[in-house]
Amino acid sequence: MTKIAVFVSGGGTNLQALIDASEAGKIPHGEIALVLSSSPTAYALERARKHGIPSVVVSRKEHPEDFEAMIESALSENGIDMIVLAGFMSILSAEFTEKYENRIINVHPSLIPSFCGKGFYGLRVHEAALEYGVKVTGATVHFVNSIPDGGRIILQRAVYIQEGDTPEVLQRRVMEEAEWKILPEACEKVAFELSQHKEA
Numbered sequence: 342m343t344k345i346a347v348f349v350s351g352g353g354t355n356l357q358a359l360i361d362a363s364e365a366g367k368i369p370h371g372e373i374a375l376v377l378s379s380s381p382t383a384y385a386l387e388r389a390r391k392h393g394i395p396s397v398v399v400s401r402k403e404h405p406e407d408f409e410a411m412i413e414s415a416l417s418e419n420g421i422d423m424i425v426l427a428g429f430m431s432i433l434s435a436e437f438t439e440k441y442e443n444r445i446i447n448v449h450p451s452l453i454p455s456f457c458g459k460g461f462y463g464l465r466v467h468e469a470a471l472e473y474g475v476k477v478t479g480a481t482v483h484f485v486n487s488i489p490d491g492g493r494i495i496l497q498r499a500v501y502i503q504e505g506d507t508p509e510v511l512q513r514r515v516m517e518e519a520e521w522k523i524l525p526e527a528c529e530k531v532a533f534e535l536s537q538h539k540e541a
Contacts, residue, residue, distance in 0.1 A: 343532035343539070344374040346421040348429035353385025354516060355427035355448060355524055360392050362525030371532030375419045377412065379431045395419065401431050409437050422535050425528055426485060430462075435487030445485040446531055448524045450515050452497055453481040457490035467508040467515070476502055478511070480519035482527035495530060496523040 345368075347356050356376065362368055376389035376396040389396040397415045401408045408431070416424075426447040438445060449457055449466075455478075456469045470478045479499040484492035498519040502511065 343371045343422045343535045344420050345371045345423050345425060345528065345532065346375040346377055346416055346419065347373060347385075347425045347427050348377050348379070349383055349385035349427055350379045350430035351383055351385065351428050353383065353388045353427070355520060356385050357388055358521035359425065359427065359525055359528060360388065360394070362528075364392075367525050368529045368532060370536045371423070371528055375415065375421060377415060379429060385428075409434060412437075413440075422539070423531060424485075425524070427524070432489065433485070438485050438487055442486075443484055444531075444535065446482055446495060446527055447485050447490075447492075448520050448527075449481045449483065449490050450478075450512065450520060451481065452477070452479045452499065453483060453490055453494060457481075459489050461490070464508045464512060467511040470502065471506060471508060471511065478502055478515060480515055480523060482523050495527040498523050 347359060349356055359373060363373055373394055376385060376394050378386050378396065378398050379400055381398045386396050399408060399411045399415065404411055424441060424445040426445065451457055451466050451470060456466045477499050479497060481497045482495045484495065486492040500515050500518045
């Protein structure tokens with residue numbers, strides 16, 4: 342069984358999608374063993390509590406010097422094999438991502454390589470898609486490396502843009518039709534691969 346830490350900073354809707362999938366038996370090779378938040382007020386922590394998942398808060402603002410060291414220590418204390426970034430608003434260093442190569446995944450609300458990279462997160466991604474006039478957007482789950490949104494793609498799903506879409510409406514549809522579906526799928530795929538390595 343691959344032990345998973347989900348990194349969050351806010352409401353935790355993607356975390357909820359993972360919890361729901363896990364409880365429905367859709368991530369059989371993974372166990373959500375830890376929720377790590379960069380903010381003490383993130384509602385995601387309440388979601389973790391409701392489902393009996395251990396959680397920890399590591400704030401960069403409060404611990405600028407040893408932020409990543411504290412994260413690593415929480416991961417090793419909980420025996421974590423894999424990390425899922427689910428709306429985590431802190432950029433991790435190249436040194437950190439190299440240590441966990443092919444073990445950190447992220448969901449991004451566009452079809453990479455469109456509307457991604459530095460500065461493209463949250464509503465900004467959907468604003469850019471609408472400004473550009475694309476007819477199809479979607480979400481991508483990818484491995485995390487030292488380049489923002491630059492890691493190998495695991496899964497993608499397309500979402501059609503509709504007449505009259507606002508960034509907020511589009512954001513919601515991309516979550517419902519793409520992010521919440523492919524994130525648990527990708528999670529299981531990577532958890533399965535890691536569990537094979539563990540046994541080998």
